Amino acid sequence: MSASHDRGEHEEPVTPGELLRHALVDDQDPRFPRWLPLPGILVAIAWAAFQATTALPGGLGVFATTLAWPGAAIFAVTTLAAWFGWQLEID
Numbered sequence: 001m002s003a004s005h006d007r008g009e010h011e012e013p014v015t016p017g018e019l020l021r022h023a024l025v026d027d028q029d030p031r032f033p034r035w036l037p038l039p040g041i042l043v044a045i046a047w048a049a050f051q052a053t054t055a056l057p058g059g060l061g062v063f064a065t066t067l068a069w070p071g072a073a074i075f076a077v078t079t080l081a082a083w084f085g086w087q088l089e090i091d
Contacts, residue, residue, distance in 0.1 A: 036086060040078035044071035 048071050052063035 032083065033086065036082050037075070037079050039082050040075035043078050044074040047071065047074055 044067060048063050048067040051066040052059040055062040
């Protein structure tokens, strides 16, 4: 048995929120680099262009509509994933 069990001391379990907070707090690098929105923008534009080229009538209208939705959601999710990857340094 460990010394903490002998004295009756119990350590609190580490919660996922606490683990994430410690992983995301680092003063060595910027919190939101300037290049971070680029993957989301590029994926959203690529998806809208794909939808516009495969649509038979009204390619430009389909491009604009698809860029608005789901392009906004694609941008948000991709940027959030890139930010978490940048902060957690996932390789």
